[in-house]
Amino acid sequence: MAFEIPKQIYSGAIKTVSIGKGDKAITLGGETSYPFYVFEGVMPNKPRVAMEVWDKNPGEDWAAPALEPVKDVAGDPVAWAQKCVKEFGAEAVALILVSTDPNGDNASPEAAAATAKKVAEAIDVPLIVYGTSNMEKDAEVLKAVAEACDGFNLIIGPVQDKNYKQIGAAALAYKHTIVANSPIDVNLAKQLNILLGQLGVKDSQILVDPTTGGLGYGLEYSYSVMERDRMAALTQEDDKLQLPIFNYLGQEVWKVKECKQTNAEAPQLGDQTKRGILMEAITAVDLLLAGGDLLVMRHPEAVKMTKSIIQELAG
Amino acid sequence: MSKFYRIGENLNVVTKVYGQAMKERNPKPLQELALKEAEKKVDYIDINIGPARKGGEELMEWIVKIIQEVVPDIPLALDSSNIAAIEAGLKVHKGKAIINSIMARPERMDGMMPLVRKYDAYMIGLLWGPEGMPRDEHERGMLTAEILAKAAEYNIANEDIWFDPIIAPLNIQQNQLMADLEYMKMLQDMAPGALSTCGLSNASNGVPDELRPIINRTYVVMIQRYGMASAIVDAFDDELWDLVDGKKPEVNKVIFDIMDGKSVDIPSMSKELQAYAKTARVIMGQVLFSDSWLEI
Structure with missing residues (x-):
């Protein structure tokens, strides 16, 4: 009897979600097998990479190698977003409303909404608008953003158990x-x-x-939760989990010590720029293998590497 | 169906009113509770005084006396990690008490097993080892062997040991509930004649209060099927009583069908049966738990 490669039987599929509008709208999801198991099912919509844009100049909050490619536009979210799309090939932009943090600049919801609208109007790719994970403030801010950007089909978040009603209603x-x-x-x-x-x-x-952990800082926990999510969705027909997965990883990777230490501070670790880019790209690939559909990344080189790997694996 | 023993869990130091009564040595609330548990025909009343590091001996002795004064026919399960307090309770207890509990750790077994013979008591053999909670049914089996070996040294018969496989919360450790079922299938081969018990309410720990009973009830039916002889439970959950007494065979059937992987038509069932069916599916790992599991 000829050898037959065992195959996983799938009883469910990931649902599709469309974001953005016009020619550059994106459809996510639709997988009928584990990530990139195209010999067992289909992956009709390949994973996408969005790039992170802050609504204020990150300055020293960002490791120098991450800031370098965008330092001419940092502080101008519109120009920054356009640069990500035109020069770095971002398939979507993730505007992070850092200035609204009540423990920081505490910018008003109206100001944040105005910024979001300007950015949405200036780009043709989908726009993700993310708050600061402060439940109360995010509820106010994202409500204002949703209203100001009526018609843009934004992606807004994070929506959590304590503020899902307010933000959900606005969406x-x-x-x-x-x-x-x-x-x-x-x-x-x-x-x-x-x-x-x-x-x-x-x-x-x-x-x-x-919730995404970076390489060396909890990535394995995110990875196994995503694996369980996909197993339940695809093999247990758990329709409440049959949804595309979003990973905000740029921030998680670049905030850690190994990315922030300069060549002078840690010569034994090799080149800081190369190290940070590789840590981000490796985190991205791991998340893709666990089921990530939309990644929010920071460094243009890491984005380029990740996109080429998606191309190779998903065709 | 053999008799299922019920150990009432309600008399517990962590409950505000009873904790206060213990502290003030006020017998009335405690005696009233014991009488109410007796009305519900519990087989044992658990007396949980917590760690009781200071004054535990005197407290346990006092409680045993005032409870047995009003319910002389119901033996007690003496629940504390303070060994001296347990012994103080055993000294004055009339009838055959249960020592709740002796962990599968050498120092606990050597410290407490002598009391079993000395006072002709039962013991709960808690499968909590030197490294903590067992990870699966096999580690539970190993800890059972450790307890049996020590029990032989102290001349304790299998029939005097109630093995407690430790129930973990469904919402975070569903696989441990499965491990407990697997363990129960093996217990009589390892320890013929031994009894068993479990802290049933732990299965629903962390779940919203109003949703806890359905988990406890469903799980007790499942584990009773594999020989679980008793549980430490809410004395006032009448429906749970009916279930373990076999008065609701239609519920048992639905739960067993799901355990056996038979296809069941949940939408056609009554609302009550649907709740049991959905809960059984979650416990078996056929559906992933979420707080809204009954609504979907």
Whole structure:
């Protein structure tokens, strides 16, 4: 008898979510097998890479190698976003509203909404707008953003169990997609999706952010939660988890000691720029293998490497 | 179906009113609770005084006396990590008490097993080893062997040991609930004649209060199927009583069908049966747990 390669039987599929508008709108999801197992199923929409843009100049918050490529536009989110699209090939832009942090600049929801609208108007790729994970402030800010950007089909988040009602209602009213964020726990991820469903948010409007750890700093936890998420979705027909996965990894990778130490501070670790880029690219590839559909990344070189790997694996 | 023993869990120092009564040596609330548990026909009343590092001996002796004064026919399970307090309780206890519990750690076994013979008591053999909680049914089996070996040294019969495989919360350790079921299938081969018990409510720890009973009830049916002889439970959960007494065979059938992987038509069931069916599917790992598991 000839040898037959054992095949996983799948009973479910990931649902599709479309973001943005016009020619550059993107569809995510649709997988019928584990990530890149194209010999067992299909991956009709390959994973996408968005680039991170802050609404203020990150200055010393960013390691020098990460700031270098954008230092001419840092502080001008519109120009920064355009540069990511035109020069670095970003397939989407993730505007992080760092200035709204109540423990920092504490910018008003109106100011943040005005910035988001300017950026949305200046680019043709989908726009992700992310808050600072402060539950109360994010609820106010993202509500204002949703209203100001009516018609753009933004992706707004993070939406958490304590503010899903306010942000979910705004997303429904102004037709945006939301990112449901839970703390590295597959049961809690499922619960939040159920609650959003009860509120009336359709599955086609939800991406799942399982909380992302960077290489060496918790990546393995994110990885195994994403694996469990996909197993439940694809082999247990768990329809509340059959949603595309969103990973905000740029920040997690570049904030760690190994990325911030300069060549003078840590000569034994090799070149800082090369190290940071590789750490970001390796984190990205790991997340893709666990099921990531939309990655938010920081360094243009890491983005380039990640996109070429997606191309090779998904065709 | 053989008799299922119920150990009432309600008399516990962590409950505010009873903790206060213990502290003030006020017998009335404690005696009233014991009488109410007796009305529910519990087989044992658990007396949990916590770690009781200071004054534990005197407290346990006092409680045993005032409880047995009002319910002389119901033996007690003496629950504390303070060995001297347990012994003080055993000294004054009438009838055959249960020592709750002796861990599978050498120093605990050597410290407490002599009390079993000396006072002709039962013991709960808690499968908590030197490295903490066992990870699966095989580690539970190993800890059982350790307890049996030590028990032989102290001349304790299998029939005097209630093995407690340790129930973990469904919402974070569903696989441990499966391990407990697998363990129960092996217990009588390892320890013929031994009894068993479990802290059932732990299965629903961390779940919203109003949703906890359905998990406890479903799981007790599952584990009773494999020979679990008793549970430390809420004395006032009447439905749980009916289940372990076999008065709801239609519920048992649905749960067993799901355990056996048979296909069941959940939407056609009554609301009550649906809740049991959905819970059984979550416990078996066929559906991933979430707090809204009954609504979807």
